[in-house]
Amino acid sequence: MQLANDAVYQTHYNILNVKEDASPEEIRASYKSALLTSHPDKLQHTSQTNADHNETQTRFLExxxxxxxxxxxxxxxxYDKDLRLSRQEDVIADEVELENMTVEASGDVVELFYQCRCGDYFSVDSLELGEMGFQLSTENNKISLNAHNSVDMASVVLPCGSCSLKIRLIINSCPHP
Incomplete structure (x- = not known):
């Protein structure tokens, strides 16, 4: 499955008008709704030009x-994996390992920070990492980051909070003092 990199590219989520974290029920409901408004048999062909008809057919197929x-x-x-990978193909300013991140814990949530050259920060928290398939654990004042699917090495691209720069956080299950 290949994903386009241009800004005009629409994801399947855009086509069905649902968020990427939509439940299967939400996706099904949106599909049915979109189908009703674009199915060629449900639309009147008499008032459509050939161009309109082709556009309707294309939309229906999408x-x-x-x-x-x-x-x-x-x-x-x-598809979600390919979509994430296509988005990570952006220009990366730096590759950062876990031990280079600043760690702040507040309650059950642990946040990782890395300062950008613009003065703001790249950041990610344990909840976001969990949604991406990584587990941030703390034991004996040491922090480790592991992929749920037993991958030896993985990475996450983090955007700066202010500028367009991004870093790649390398995840290789190493402890952070």
Missing amino acids: IQTAWEILGDVKSRAL
């Missing part, structure tokens, strides 16, 4: 394809 991908758990997981 909706069908989006549903085929997002409606199946396995294909959605693969």
Whole structure:
């Protein structure tokens, strides 16, 4: 599955008008709604020009394809992985390891920070990392970051809070003092 990198590219989520964290029920409901408004048999062909008809057909096929991908758990997981990878192909200002991050713990949430050259910070917290499939754990004043799927090495791209720079946080299950 290949994803386009241009700014005009629409994801299957955009096509079905749902958020990327939408539940299967939300995706199904949005698919049915989009289908009703774009199905060629439901629209009047008499008042449509050939161009309008082709546009309707294209929209209908986009909706069908989006549903085929997002409606199946396995294909959605693969699509989400490819989507994340395509977004990480941005220019990376630096690669940072866990031990270079500043750590702040407040209650159950642990935040990791790295200062950007613009003066702001790149940051991510344990909840966000959990949603991405990583587990941040603290034991004996040491912090480690592990991928749930037993990958030896992984990475996460973090944007700066103010400028357009991004860093890649290297995750290799190493402890942080």
